[in-house]
Amino acid sequence: MRAKTSEIRQFILNMCRNKARNVAAEAARHFDISRQAAGRHLAALENAKMVDSSGRGNAKTSWLIPLIEQSWKFSLLGLREDIVWMENIAPLIADLPENVRDMWHYGFTEMVNNAIDHSEGTTLAIHFTRTALDVGIWINDDGEGIFHRIQRLGNLYDPREAILELAKGKFTTDPTNHSGEGIFFTSRAFDSFVIMSRTLYFSHKAEQDDWLIDDDRDIPGTRVFLRLDNNSQRTMNSIYSQFTEPDEFTFSKTVVPVRLARHNGEKLVSRSQAKRLVSRFEKFKTVVLDFSGVEEIGQAFADEIFRVFASSHTEVELIPMHASTEVQQMIVRALAVR
Ligand SMILES: Nc1ncnc2c1ncn2[C@@H]1O[C@H](COP(=O)(O)OP(=O)(O)O)[C@@H](O)[C@H]1O
Ligand SMILES: [Mg+2]
Known part of the structure; x- marks a missing residue:
């Protein structure tokens, strides 16, 4: 069956997400069409100002160009996130599917509210970019910096x-007015979620479920x-339901990347590292411990979590995930002592 025009163009757009070389040849091979036909599809996307290219022949590179790009600056004093949303962002994505608009509404207003309520800054800068495939928004305050405030x-x-x-999750520095859910759910709803503050960088990507800590610019x-x-x-509901028990509607389950308890590649061996990991676990009914990226753990570390914490918090269910054989052996040992 011959590929539809829309499929071929979607494929080309996808390739152009990151600057890509020789896109037409790649599309020709993928759909088993002539190089000329693929080139015409690329040209159509260039003419529609969705894609830009430079170079010729096999050295031609192509990338997505913004269809809409807009920036704003607001004073944080008296600012309201629902009004910023309604007046500035919602009109630029009014034609997108409802589930996508709902996720933007949630994530954008949560992040702007954070700048208003927590940053102690004076100014908020927002940058909006929409391409043929996606929307990206930067939200930038000039306050204390999230990691240092925490x-x-x-x-x-x-x-x-x-x-x-x-x-x-469920972490807040203002428990009277806040519940500590905004960053947890927003980071999981979006394809890409990044926070940069001072020299720390925190990123969550949907397709790889990865969190990074990096030194970066200041x-x-x-x-x-x-x-x-x-x-x-994705829908907001599908995100919520991953972190609630069946038939309940409260945020009662979390998934914790264990490797975040480790700094500078140090090994996870001590009781104090384990205590840092399990602190506030009692706020959840179920804690899934994701061991990916952690090849081994020490006996004291395992004992502190799976015997000491577990026996004093029998109401919290601990579920290890992606544990290597070495890690599993340590867990079994700690459980056996119990
Ligand atoms: N822009 C910001 N500037 C400084 N601190 C922030 C900012 N955004 C979030 N925070 C910190 O991160 C915490 C968690 O944020 P969030 O997950 O939205 O929960 P909540 O707003 O309910 O406290 C906040 O309590 C605050 O300490
Ligand atoms: Mg918040």
């Missing part, structure tokens, strides 16, 4: 521990980046 108000030893707390305040495909099949 370190200061949460009495953490190192600002990097803030990333572990955010990944667990970024003042807090900068959040959200990206979502315009045809994403």
Whole structure:
């Protein structure tokens, strides 16, 4: 069967997500069409100003160009996230599917509300980009910086521990007015979620389920980046339901990447590392411990989690996931002592 025009063009657009070389040849091979035919599809996307290219022949590179690009600056004093949403962002995505608009509404207003309520900055800068495939938004405040604020108000030893707390969820420095769900659910709803603040970088990508901690440039305040495909099949409900028990509607389950308890590639061996990991686990009914990226753990570390914490918190169910054979053996040993 011959491929439809829309399929071929979608394929080309997908390739152009990251600057790609020789896109027409790739499309020709994939769909078993002539190089000329593929070239005409690429030219159509160039003419529609969705794609730009440079170079010729086999050295031609192509990339997506923004269809809409817009920036704003707001004073944070008295700012309201629902009004910023309604007046500025909603009109630019009014034609997207409802589930996608719902996720933007949720994530955008949560992140702007954070800048208003937590940053203690004066100015908010927002940058919006829409391509043929996706929408990306930067939200940038000039406040204290999220990781340093969490370190200061949460009495953490190192600002990097803030990333572990955010990944667990239900973390807030203002429990009277907040519940600590915004970053947890927003990071999981979007295809790409990045926070940069000072020299720390926190990223979650849907397709690889990966969190990174990196040294980067020194970024003042807090900068959040959200990206979502315009045809994403995800819904806010499907995200919520991953973290609630069946038949309940409260946030009672979390998935914690264990490797975030580790700094600078150190091994997970000590009781204090384990205590940092299990702190606030009692706020959940179920905690899935994701061991990916952790090849081995020490006996004291395993004992502190699976015997000491587990026996004093029988109401919390601990479920290890992606555990290597070495890690599994340590867990079994800790359980046996119990
Ligand atoms: N822009 C920001 N500037 C400084 N701190 C922030 C910012 N955004 C979030 N935070 C910190 O991260 C915590 C978690 O944010 P979030 O997940 O949205 O939960 P909540 O807003 O309910 O506290 C906040 O309590 C606050 O300490
Ligand atoms: Mg919030």
